[in-house]
Amino acid sequence: MQAKKRYLLVSAGVCALLLVYAWTLRVAELQTRLSHRPPAGPEPPAPRPYLEGAEQEEDGPLLQHQHTSPRERRDVHKNIYKSRRCRMDTCFDFARCQRAFRVYVYPPARGEAVSESYRKVLAAVDESPYRTRDPAEACLFLLSVDTLDRDQLSPQYVPDVRARIQALPLWNEGRNHLVFNLYSGTWPDYTEDLGFDVGQAMLAKASVDVENFRPRFDVSIPLFSKEHPQKGGERGRLTANGVPPARKYQLVFKGKRYLTGIGSETRNALYHIHNGEDMILLTTCKHGKDWEKHKDGRCDRDNEEYVRFDYQELLHNSTFCLVPRGRRLGSFRFLEALQAACIPVLLSNGWELPFSEVIDWNKAAIIGDERLLLQVPSITRSVDADHILALRQQTQFLWDSYFSSVSKIVLTTLEIIRDRIHTHMSRSRLMWNALPGGLYTLPQFSTEPTLFPFYYGLLGKAPQQEFTAVIQAVSPLQSPLQPILKLIIAVAKSKFCAQIVVLWNCEKPSPPRSKWPPVPVPLTVIQGERKTMSGRFFPHDVIRTDAVLSLDEDSVLSTNEVDFAFIVWRSFPERIVGYPARSHYWDGGKRRWGYTSKWTNEYSMVLTGAAFYHRYYNYLYTHYLPTRLLAMVDELANCEDILMNFLVSAVTKLSPIKVTQKKQYKETMMQQGSKSSRWADPDHFAQRQSCMNAFAGWFGFMPLLHSQLRLDPVLFKDQVSILRKKYRDIERL
Structure with a gap:
């Protein structure tokens, strides 16, 4: 035992001596190199990394290896690997994004040609809240050079893209740049080569192959046509609450058949599952200039069958839509199927699906295998009715949330990148895959789904039992009988009221606390911070309850009315619930939207002069809507309530909820109107009509939805004893 220890100690000592000797030789070698170093001067240019898809020039890295040290060659190989396998932690400068997420678009060169599709992409970025015109504060850079179509035919x-990009002063090998692309490569190979060196730039690319896709760095986007709308877009074909009837066809497809080359295998075999009854798979050879030179024995028969069926009729009357690969992995059929609520059956092996980083496509599509084409009919027939309905509903959600317009595609791309940068504030998969979607759930508010009203039912959470009343005050206190003082007393008596906040937006200073009525709940006066109409929806830190009761200073509500409205809101926490209702209509003669306060059987807005809503909408209103809309509201001193209704309806795809009739609300306001009251202003309704059209223009569609629902207390107006009625004061009013 002792001998073994001695041998170990001797061996360790010998190893230590050898290491010291080697280190001495290394130091001597370095000193020799330093003594022969040439005089100081300009450093030679750094070796240019060889990037995937780039041409090797004569002075490229492979030739430089003959004259470089082993250490420099290792650095070159490291850069090659880095560019091919970029990730956020290796090819992105997070220091640029410490202050905020801002996107800079290079100014276009004089006479620069830009396609209509790329113009839509640039417009979407320009209208986003992240646009900056100062490159010094930019986190992300976007090219003004059109890179969407890189098919040379x-x-x-756009030629000479490589030289123009390399000449950009901030290019820096593509670091922190985002490049959009729809088409790459050309006939006959259709590779993913863009014809220029992307370097360390992120790619937002359609039809991308999983082998070339850099996970959590690139973004896969859908292939969209030049007719795809800039904003808004058409709604999906499936209504939100209707159970769809069984469709005529089980599986359909109508498109080109490629006789030779890439993409021909799957489409040339579709005739095997076409039965002419519930499986309608139609292809045509009749495309291209020389199709007749290559046509096979089936072409004439296929072309005949092809013209017998209308594509739109097939699309909207089939349960499943086949989406096989074309020359490229992606296809226009993908978005067409989503919009039509036709469940996509994807046959495109190796395709990185659009926004796959955040979207769970198993909930909206059937992902097949091109090699198992003959199994597709049995697979589609095995899906039960409940699963079909769930898949179709998810197609509509995804279409409306992320794909119905170029703006939504671009904004989704930016939000995915933003989540990568600010990982501590990134959205969960639930937020991306459930209503209202990632674009409407701002992680700056919270990353916890239970704090958003949309997920209460899904997560089994009930709203809080209390609310905060926020009263907009614009008139000075001159009499103890003013409506605002009566309103504070009535609201404070509610057993659900946690606190009252008065937004003092009057030019005169707020009165001392002794002038306000004594109430059993905390009363906070906020003055001088947000003297604007939009300021009434600012997310003040003092508001801690889920529910906000928004009130005008001259609102007339009883305690019973407040209590009943709050009880109703707790059943519909994602909507606006309140008393004064208004409606919109389409004026065909003037080709514009109109606004009306007439009492009818329908309404589409509940004004925030007396309404409950979730406090998250304060945050969304302030941080999501563009500054130009908020500035318009402030300049007119009008329409902030309409804008809030637009926002909530756009997010929820639902109408607000009116409680009780409250007919005297309008009459009381008119009686109390004065020269300073906006209700007495003859231009009031004209301004609101203009607001409606400006808001609809920004959203790209009309989000307001009509409703005929009105909720009243149980036994309201029934011929029973008043003592049996819980909210008996409402009937007396």
């Missing part, structure tokens, strides 16, 4: 192909 396309009329939209």
